[in-house]
Amino acid sequence: MRILHWFRIDLRVRDNRSLDWSAERGDFLLPLFVFDDALVAAPRHGANRLHFLYACVERLADALAKRGQTLVVRRGDPRVWVPRLAREARIDWVSFNRDTVPRAKTRDAEVERALREDGVQVVSHKDHVVFESSEILTKTGQPFSVYTPYRNAWWRQYELDPPTPPRRRRLPPPVPGVEAGGLPSRDRLLPASIPAEGVLPTGGEAAARRRLRSFLERDSAAYAERRDLPAADATSRLSPYLRLGVVSPRECFREAFEWLAEHPAAERGVRKWLDELVWREFYQAILDLHPRVLRRAYRPEYDALRWSADAERFAAWCEGRTGFPFVDAAMRQLRSTGWMHNRARMVVASFLVKDLWIDWRWGERFFLEHLVDGDPASNNGGWQWSASTGTDAQPYFRIFNPVSQSERYDPDGVYIRRFVPELGGLDAGRIHRPWTAPLEAPGYPPPIVDHAAARHHALRAFESVRPDGR
Ligand SMILES: Cc1cc2nc3c(=O)[nH]c(=O)nc-3n(C[C@H](O)[C@H](O)[C@H](O)COP(=O)(O)OP(=O)(O)OC[C@H]3O[C@@H](n4cnc5c(N)ncnc54)[C@H](O)[C@@H]3O)c2cc1C
DSSP: EEEEEESSSSOOSSTTHHHHHHHOOOOOEEEEEEEEEEHHHHTSSHHHHHHHHHHHHHHHHHHHHTTOOOOOOEEEEEHHHHHHHHHTTOOSSSEOOOOHHHHHHHHHHHHOOOOOTTTTTEEEEESSSSSSSSSSSSSSOBBBBBHHHHHHHHHHHHHOOOOOOOOOOOOOOBBBTTTOOOOEEEHHSSOOOOOTTTTSSOOOOHHHHHHHHHHHHHTTTTTTHHHTTTTGSSSSOOHHHHHHHHTHHHHHEEEEEEEHHHHHGGGGHHHHHHHHHHHHHHHHHHHHHHHHGSSSOOGGGGOOOOOOOOOOHHHHHHHEEEEOOHHHHHHHHHHHHHHHOHHHHHHHHHIIIIIIOOOOOHHHHHHHOOOOOOHHHHHHHHHHHHHTTTTTTOOOOOOOOHHHHHHHHHHTTTTHHHGGGGGGGOOTTTTTTTGGGGGSSOOOOOOOSOOOHHHHHHHHHHHHTTTTTT
16 A cells, blocks of 8 residues: 655654554555645744754654655645645555644645545544544533633543554655655745754754653753743743644653653652643644634634734834833843743733733734744634633733733843843842833833833723623
């Protein structure tokens, strides 16, 4: 049997459900990756993510070569390339792993239709999550809309039906007569703005596995205490790898439990970390079930909110010159590294929406353009949570104070100093409020908004559209 495995957001050889399925059944295998023109040209897939993607595809090609296989690479429209290659190579089955992003689901349905018309069989697999949206339901068979009961049900399911470990298989030989194509040149394919050397994470599954291992060894035990401190850099930084499937979520759970078996004292930290991976699954399920959240509020009443379109304030937020040091440090971290700490993401998102009263979708789009881990499901979930329009929303009346968040999570100002050098001369007492010492922070802007007044405005606006008026 001749099988084509279509790589998309599963850029790894190990523990890849579709690849394993193909390896078990195929006499010949055609592993394919298509650089989708629609993806490469879209500004929402910013330079950071595309360069990281490219590096991961390069490493994937190496990993396949070591196993006697050749990654076939094409550039263009997968709706054209997958059926065309299947025809040319006389493929019996096309196999791929499922995606939850609406655009990808539409594309996959079109590819599948074209293949079936040509008499090619198609199979898709669960791979990007441990449990799909249909597997975690309430007792009455409904999907969850709140994280905590979802998480409890998720863990019950994990106890009942833990994912089976992958079996190591040899890959079948390449389908004869197919031109590999090779990777298109980086310069011709990718945006000209190349991220600075060493800024992006190293691509490939070996790097992902090293990162997982070093996180478990170094930071997992204290994760619960240190995960909220941006200066500590004590989280796993696995998000870009999970985004592109360079590491399997099942492997993260398995490795973490193996680590726990040997290091029971790490229980609290490891459990907390695994619950974060369950957040990821929750948002994947939400997007899968409610694709409209990419355009609208999850809670429809909040679609009535009338946002400001103040382009100048938005630019100040984007560029990290709001006059609030923690917010500015975070936005500059994003722009200079393509990544931002989770606590900082929550604070800058709250600031954009509740202090500047700018539509959360503007921030969501900006994040997707810059984040190396930019993921439609987690990003939308995070933005709607922060804007109080989402599933398990931050209640609208709980509004982050950007100064007290800064004092609490960056008490010595280490994170601020790292990204806002103009404030390097201020001591820990004043770095959170540089307007109290303007002479010591030359060139740093005054606050662009009065937090107390903005908070008042946000509360009134939310109350005006709530059905209960409160
Ligand atoms: C406004 C906003 C936007 C966000 N956008 C994204 C995004 O585009 N892509 C993305 O992967 N995450 C996003 N997050 C979630 C979170 O900030 C990142 O997953 C996390 O900071 C990644 O760092 P890490 O890998 O070191 O996380 P760790 O703390 O080590 O967590 C391990 C993994 O769990 C998952 N995870 C952790 N926190 C969350 C969360 N709150 N929601 C969903 N999954 C989570 C990630 O896959 C992460 O890699 C966003 C959060 C907010 C508030």
